Amino acid sequence: MAENKAQIQDEDSLVEYGFRRVIITITAVLCALLEIIDTTIVNVALNDMRGSLGATLTDIAWVITAYAIANVIIIPMTSWLSKQFGRRNYFAASIIIFTISSFLCGNATNIWELVAFRFIQGMGGGALLVTAQTIITESYPIAKRGMAQAIYGMGVIVGPTLGPPLGGYLVDHFSWPYIFYINIPLGIIATFLTILFVRSPKYGDKLKANQVDWWGIILLATFIGSLQFVLEHGQQDDWFEDGTIVTLSVMAAFGLVLFIWRELTYKYPVVNLRVLRDTNLSIGTVLTFILGFGLFGSTFIIPIYTQSILGWTATDAGLLLIPSSITTGLMMPVIGKLLERGVPQKILAAAGFGVFFLYSLWMYLLMTPDTGAENMFWPLVVRGVGLGLLFVPITTLSLSTLKGKDIGDGAAFTGMMRQLGGSFGIAIITTFVSRFTQQHRVDLIPNISLIDFQVQQRIQALQQNFIQKGFSINESLDKAYTLLNANVMRQATVLSYMDVFLYLGILFLICVPFVLLIKKGSGKVDTSSVH
Structure with missing residues (x-):
């Protein structure tokens, strides 16, 4: 009973009012926005990256995949890491990692450098998203948490949509590294605001090195990393016709089962699955x-x-x-x-x-x-x-x-x-x-x-159009058939959407x-x- 009372008092002590709450809210939403915009902003810059880094289409897809894999590996661990290092310290460190890796991404000289820096950026970014939500939730009294989630939600929902137009503008008017450089001033501001205003809850002693759930971390990375790769590359690699996809699917399944077993039986789990009893x-x-x-x-x-x-x-x-x-x-x-x-x-x-x-x-x-x-x-x-x-x-x-x-x-x-x-x-x-x-x-x-009169008329009209542009009769007929096939594919694609x-x-x-x-x-x- 005394322990619960102490916990409630500690939770209440994190509630902020007035100017401090406004600053903390702005900082947390800014960090959530930074992370989510970076998930989609690269989509419109991939062609420019390919050209300047000499990468193939398959290689350039790793710029998105590496970030996504790092994101989903780190997100379940953020609560545990916050307890180990203190909420404010961990949040500030995540912003610094995200900001420095953004600078390194912009300065990458080849595709695999960029992929490596994007992975590190994703490790910092994943922490920003969840820790920002926790900070906002705890800064508001319980009766006002609906409004707290509304403010946080504005960043989460608007972020994916702002990425493509912002990325398109930066690529069209500057060059692709600027989609990463734009994070640097915002990251520096967010770091200072975090250090000055965000407070850490007191959640007991840190774990010693021999108590850390290393196997839990390895199994989580195996399960989530494999699953994310399968989801990102499944379609282009023809799903289970590809040996790598099959292998990683099996690893994801075994990783999930072993991870759940480990977290439910280990005294100091890296992810608290028991909270799902709520x-x-x-x-x-x-x-x-x-x-x-x-x-x-x-x-x-x-x-x-x-x-x-x-x-x-x-x-x-x-x-x-x-x-x-x-x-x-x-x-x-x-x-x-x-x-x-x-x-x-x-x-x-x-x-x-x-x-x-x-x-x-x-x-x-x-x-x-x-x-x-x-x-x-x-x-x-x-x-x-x-x-x-x-x-x-x-x-x-x-x-x-x-x-x-x-x-x-x-x-x-x-x-x-x-x-x-x-x-x-x-x-x-x-x-x-x-x-x-x-x-x-x-x-x-x-x-x-071809025996349909309307189809014959359509082909003849297309053929005449190409003949007028200077192509021979046979070339024009081939081009008419190609265009007709393209129109069929276009209609088929619309029907699929x-x-x-x-x-x-x-x-x-x-x-x-x-x-x-x-x-x-x-x-x-x-x-x-x-x-």
């Missing part, structure tokens, strides 16, 4: 996974569609998503206020899943090879509303009944599941688009018969009754510890 957190981690699936999946598919089908530039494709992000940002404080006034998280989350279903259905219905930006504006605004309704209630639900050191463990789980949800989403969507495109092409080909949006929508619709089944009262913020 019903709200266990439900929240599943919902966070689905949220990551939808957030990163839809953020990934729209730029690909607009660039490959509509022929847009990377900057234009990135700018298209900004209205959606602004809408989400505007929604966040509104949702925070609703939670403070006692609206149940499960009602808001169910509404969010329903709105996201409407967005997916709308995109399914309007997609054609000629869909313009004006057609997608309102559906993307609806997407922004849906994400706003989902992120804050799910995150608040996950952490609402946790206290003390468990908050950091819970934040680590939700952070990891959001990242893994995104990785699964992108991997599954990429595979579906590839497989569905082939199937739709097979289905469309029988409709193009339509399928993906439909299935995404169905997934979110299925979630609605499950969210509403959360037992009454389990989503309410526990205020008993403040009396």
Whole structure:
């Protein structure tokens, strides 16, 4: 009883007010934004990197993969590392690692240097995301944690969308190293603010070297690293037809089983799995996974569609998503206020899943090879509303009944599941688009018969067009057939994107009754510890 009281007092001692809370909140959101923007900002610079570093398409993909693998390995360990080194020290060290490795990335002279520095950057960045969430959560009194998650959520949701247009602008007007250099002044400011204002909770003694869960760390790295590689490279390597993918899938499966066994039996586990006994957190981690699936999946598919089908530039494709992000940002404080006034998280989350279903259905219905930006504006605004309704209630639900050191463990789980949800989403969507495109092409080909009068007219018109450009009759006929085939592939690809949006929508619709089944009262913020 005395120990619980001491823990509650220590937790209350971390609550900040006035100017200090504003500065801590800005620092934490800035760090979360830095990390998330860096996940997507490189996507638009890959071609320039290839050219200047002389890398192949397969090699350059490692710039994204290395960062993602480091991210998901470090995220589950952040709570444990915070306890070992102190929250403030660990957070400041992570910002410094992230900032220095950003400078090194910009100065890389070959592709493998860049990949190595991106891995180190990911180790620092993964810590920023989860520790920022924990710091914000603990800086607000329990009754105001809905608003705290709303403020944090603005950074997490807006970040992936800001990356591509910002990256496109920097690459177009400067050069690709500046997508990394932009982190340096922000990192220096965040480091000083952290050292001056962030406080560390007192969570007992540090572990000795012989008590550290080295096997847990190795098994976690094996499981998460292998799984992330499989998800990133599965489609391009033809999944289980490739020996490396099969080997790493087996390693991921065995690594997971052994990791769970180790963490449940070792006295000083590196990841506290027992915190998942909290019903709200266990439900929240599943919902966070689905949220990551939808957030990163839809953020990934729209730029690909607009660039490959509509022929847009990377900057234009990135700018298209900004209205959606602004809408989400505007929604966040509104949702925070609703939670403070006692609206149940499960009602808001169910509404969010329903709105996201409407967005997916709308995109399914309007997609054609000629869909313009004006057609997608309102559906993307609806997407922004849906994400706003989902992120804050799910995150608040996950952490609402946790206290003390468990908050950091819970934040680590939700952070990891959001990242893994995104990785699964992108991997599954990429595979579906590839497989569905082939199937739709097979289905469309029988409709193009050379004995069909309309088809003959189409081919003759295309042939005449090429003849007028100076090609011979045979060359013009070949080019007409090639163009016709390209049009079929384009139509097949659009149909595959339509399928993906439909299935995404169905997934979110299925979630609605499950969210509403959360037992009454389990989503309410526990205020008993403040009396």
